[in-house]
Amino acid sequence: MTEAMTGRTHLLVSTGLTLSLLQLAGQGVSLPAAGVAVVSSLLPDIDEPNSLLLQKTMPKPLLLKLKLLFAAAGAGFILYSYLQSFYTPYSYAAGALLIMMCLVNQRLFRQLLMMLLGGVLLCLGASAGPWLGTAGALLMVCAVLPHRGLTHSVYGVLIWGGLLYYASLKLGVSLWMAGSVSYALHLLCDALTKQGIHPLPPWKWKLAIPLMSTGKFSGFLVESVCITVTFVLLWQTFVVPMGTATVGLWEQVKNVWAQF
Ligand SMILES: [Zn+2]
Known part of the structure; x- marks a missing residue:
């Protein structure tokens, strides 16, 4: 039982306020920036147990079939890569990841995926600059920290903002501001709940302005x-x-x- 705002509220409030702030700051609003704001408003809750949209919107039997399909696709992909020498050994890893997604539970899979992504960033960081390596290292730490750990902390904002800043440089579109503001607003909204957030783990300081409880009238209000x-x-x-x-x-x- 967690005390949290609904995804719908996060989506509306974080995205709406972000777009307004961008406009007021004279940055203007672009479609990619709006898209990034929407994603960022929901991203922090990716480490909630049932956050993946798939699980909420799909009936169980269909989900099982989908998993089997992914596993088969993964096996097929590995076989194809072996026969055609298709980007090996990276393709093996991708295929193995697809199969793993179906075999292990969501949380473990997410941790593995974050470790992997962190590792890749760490390797790239050696050539692309120090901050990429830092983001990779933080992501790996994030993977092993307990639930609702780093995503709801200042580090989460920094990692996400950093990745978007890098993407902004590559794409030539300013996305990092929309993303980090929307992400930070999500955390601020969560700070209004009884559970609150821990902005700087492992420091135990908790930021909580307990105005509301989910499901109660105060929450609705x-x-x-x-x-x-x-x-x-x-x-x-x-x-x-x-x-x-x-x-x-x-x-x-x-x-x-x-005049006429
Ligand atoms: Zn949250």
Whole structure:
């Protein structure tokens, strides 16, 4: 039993506030930035036991079939790689990962995946610069830390922001601001619950402003207030300026009309 805001509230509040803040800061809002804001608003909860969308939206028998399909695909891929020398040995690892995804439980798989990704970053870090290696090392630490560990900490924001900053440099689109702000807002919202967050583990300091409990009226109230504030800010940021533009336009039309 965890005390947390619903994914829907996280999605609305984090994304809405992020887009408003970007606009107010003069950064403007692009489609990729909005997409990154949406993903980042939900990303911290990836280490919750049932966070994977698949498990929530799919009936069990279908999920089992899907797992078998993935396992078969993994085995087939390895065989194909062996016969065609297709990017070996990396393809073996990818195939093994696919099979593993079906055999081990979600949490263990996630840890393995994070360890692997961390290891790859660590290797790349040797040639691409020190911070990539740092992110890799942190990711590996993150993998073995207990549940709701690093994702809900300052390190999580830094790792995600760092990865996005690197991606931004490569893509030439500024994504890191949208991502890290949205991610950080998710953590702030979680700080409003009784469970709170531990911003700087292993330091035991807990950030909790216990305004709400999920499923209780206080939870409903706090979530409603957060969503309302988000909509008001969105309205003020995006709709009101558009309104003055239309009024301006209307005045111009009237002036033109008056000249006839
Ligand atoms: Zn959370």
